[in-house]
Amino acid sequence: xxxxxxxxxxxxxxxxxxxxxxxxxxxxxxxxxxxxxxxxxxxxxxxxxxxxxxxxxxxxxxxxxxxxxxxxxxxxxxxxxxxxxxxxxxxxxxxxxxxxxxxxxxxxxxxxxxxxxxxxxxxxxxxxxxxxxxxxxxxxxxxxxxxxxxxxxxxxxxxxxxxxxxxxxxxxxxxxxxxxxxxxxxxxxxxxxxxxxxxxxxxxxxxxxxxxxxxxxxxxxxxxxxxxxxxxxxxxxxxxxxxxxxxxxxxxxxxxxxxxxxx
Amino acid sequence: xxxxxxxxxxxxxxxxxxxxxxxxxxxxxxxxxxxxxxxxxxxxxxxxxxxxxxxxxxxxxxxxxxxxxxxxxxxxxxxxxxxxxxxxxxxxxxxxxxxxxxxxxxxxxxxxxxxxxxxxxxxxxxxxxxxxxxxxxxxxxxxxxxxxxxxxxxxxxxxxxxxxxxxxxxxxxxxxxxxxxxxxxxxxxxxxxxxxxxxxxxxxxxxxxxxxxxxxxxxxxxxxxxxxxxxxxxxxxxxxxxxxxxxxxxxxxxxxxxxxxxxxxxxxxxxxxxxxxxxxxxxxxxxxxxxxxxxxxx
Numbered sequence: 178x179x180x181x182x183x184x185x186x187x188x189x190x191x192x193x194x195x196x197x198x199x200x201x202x203x204x205x206x207x208x209x210x211x212x213x214x215x216x217x218x219x220x221x222x223x224x225x226x227x228x229x230x231x232x233x234x235x236x237x238x239x240x241x242x243x244x245x246x247x248x249x250x251x252x253x254x255x256x257x258x259x260x261x262x263x264x265x266x267x268x269x270x271x272x273x274x275x276x277x278x279x280x281x282x283x284x285x286x287x288x289x290x291x292x293x294x295x296x297x298x299x300x301x302x303x304x305x306x307x308x309x310x311x312x313x314x315x316x317x318x319x320x321x322x323x324x325x326x327x328x329x330x331x332x333x334x335x336x337x338x339x340x341x342x343x344x345x346x347x348x349x350x351x352x353x354x355x356x357x358x359x360x361x362x363x364x365x366x367x368x369x370x371x372x373x374x375x376x377x378x379x380x381x382x383x384x385x386x387x388x389x390x391x392x393x394x395x396x397x398x399x400x401x402x403x404x405x406x407x408x409x410x411x412x413x414x415x416x417x418x419x420x421x422x423x424x425x426x427x428x429x430x431x432x433x434x435x436x437x438x439x440x
Numbered sequence: 441x442x443x444x445x446x447x448x449x450x451x452x453x454x455x456x457x458x459x460x461x462x463x464x465x466x467x468x469x470x471x472x473x474x475x476x477x478x479x480x481x482x483x484x485x486x487x488x489x490x491x492x493x494x495x496x497x498x499x500x501x502x503x504x505x506x507x508x509x510x511x512x513x514x515x516x517x518x519x520x521x522x523x524x525x526x527x528x529x530x531x532x533x534x535x536x537x538x539x540x541x542x543x544x545x546x547x548x549x550x551x552x553x554x555x556x557x558x559x560x561x562x563x564x565x566x567x568x569x570x571x572x573x574x575x576x577x578x579x580x581x582x583x584x585x586x587x588x589x590x591x592x593x594x595x596x597x598x599x600x601x602x603x604x605x606x607x608x609x610x611x612x613x614x615x616x617x618x619x620x621x622x623x624x625x626x627x628x629x630x631x632x633x634x635x636x637x638x639x640x641x642x643x644x645x646x647x648x649x650x651x652x653x654x655x656x657x658x659x660x661x662x663x664x665x666x667x668x669x670x671x672x673x674x675x676x677x678x679x680x681x682x683x684x685x686x687x688x689x690x691x692x693x694x695x696x697x698x699x700x701x702x703x704x705x706x707x708x709x710x711x712x713x714x715x716x717x718x719x720x721x722x723x724x725x726x727x728x729x730x731x732x733x734x735x736x737x738x
Contacts, residue, residue, distance in 0.1 A: 287637040318735025
């Protein structure tokens with residue numbers, strides 16, 4: 178184990194990702210570089226089709242880059258593992274044959290982290306953190322969408338991973354619930370300062386949740402900008418708010434030069 | 441003119457002038473909020489009870505028709521059948537026959553499940569295994585098991601092994617097909633969740649694939665059971681006489697030969713009853729405790 182207290186936790190180094198559909202070989206993103214440091218709330222923002230979810234899955238170890246490397250603590254990511262816990266957009270990410278508590282406990286025991294009583298205590302600690310203690314013995318199908326996502330977050334945090342990967346976790350929620358979940362997520366971060374990699378297509382969500390925002394251009398995704406955010410959407414020196422600057426970069430400026438288009 | 445229209449636009453977007461209002465919600469005076477249903481409504485709402493009602497009605501119809509035909513050899517009445525059933529149950533003949541049938545059935549069923557598990561494992565592990573399962577299922581699933589009985593009798597002689605062979609054929613394909621289809625239908629998100637924990641192959645199959653595919657697996661088990669049960673009775677009717685044990689099919693056949701028609705009916709009734717018991721007690725209970733509890737089936 179290499180302990181890099183000062184260096185980046187996750188390095189994405191010239192990563193190109195491709196996937197095959199029935200007819201085409203699609204380049205999802207091209208030569209992406211970025212670094213995530215400990216306790217970052219690193220948001221990847223981009224329009225549909227910029228390969229941001231693919232990038233997250235590659236970090237999760239589900240897709241191998243065709244070019245470049247992803248390194249966690251200096252070690253190349255090759256397969257999925259419990260040091261990178263995913264929270265998905267889909268409500269069906271909880272296993273329906275397990276109760277809330279069992280879902281979290283199963284993550285801990287299946288990965289060999291904890292056993293028996295200890296696993297149960299850790300699980301209940303995090304279920305309590307997301308305010309679902311009352312529903313610990315309910316099956317997922319009896320919960321609302323927001324509650325399911327909270328269990329998924331509790332499950333991810335209970336594993337105490339190096340980095341928590343979230344793939345548009347609030348996209349399928351109604352607007353009111355979404356705002357509340359964003360607040361809760363930030364409160365949890367205040368408490369434990371976990372490292373977060375968060376994919377979204379919502380500018381306001383990126384500005385609110387992120388401490389650092391990576392902008393990707395569309396199809397294939399390439400790094401457009403990286404900016405800091407303190408959640409307050411401040412006015413920059415040019416008199417524009419952060420969200421307005423992001424919006425202009427994503428939608429109102431001409432598409433970037435396609436000199437690298439060789440699929 | 442056009443200027444005026446432009447200015448009028450925001451005004452037009454609002455609806456015609458009506459006052460806004462806010463009301464206090466009262467908590468009295470709306471009559472019934474919740475009221476228990478009457479006795480009759482409660483009973484009528486019970487599906488089991490309604491079905492018992494249908495059964496009673498059918499039994500009455502049978503009794504009436506039997507009395508009208510008034511011919512024991514063609515159509516014994518319900519009461520005669522029940523009497524015959526009671527006599528043969530009391531004498532132990534019918535329970536012995538049912539037990540003999542069950543024993544062979546369970547042997548064939550379990551052997552079929554084991555083979556189905558192996559085939560499905562092959563199909564899940566490799567593409568060629570999957571092709572093998574597809575081709576075999578396409579070939580053998582439409583083939584009625586009973587059609588294999590003559591061949592089985594040549595290969596395994598007259599006895600339980602022949603019946604078990606046809607039973608395996610009855611169970612294997614539907615179970616393997618449904619399990620494999622179920623595995624393929626397991627949500628990609630659950631698969632990713634399972635892999636995220638870094639569990640091994642066996643753990644992955646046991647704790648993700650099997651529970652995830654459980655509704656299909658259960659369907660396969662039920663179809664397999666029904667096929668096996670029918671095949672067994674048919675096989676016993678054909679050559680139960682020589683298979684020593686003497687199951688329910690043989691019981692029916694024997695009583696027909698001695699023109700004990702109420703006993704023939706009693707045998708058929710037993711076949712029906714056992715089928716109902718397994719379907720409603722065993723499979724329904726498993727369903728209630730698993731897929732329904734998990735919200736995977738309504």
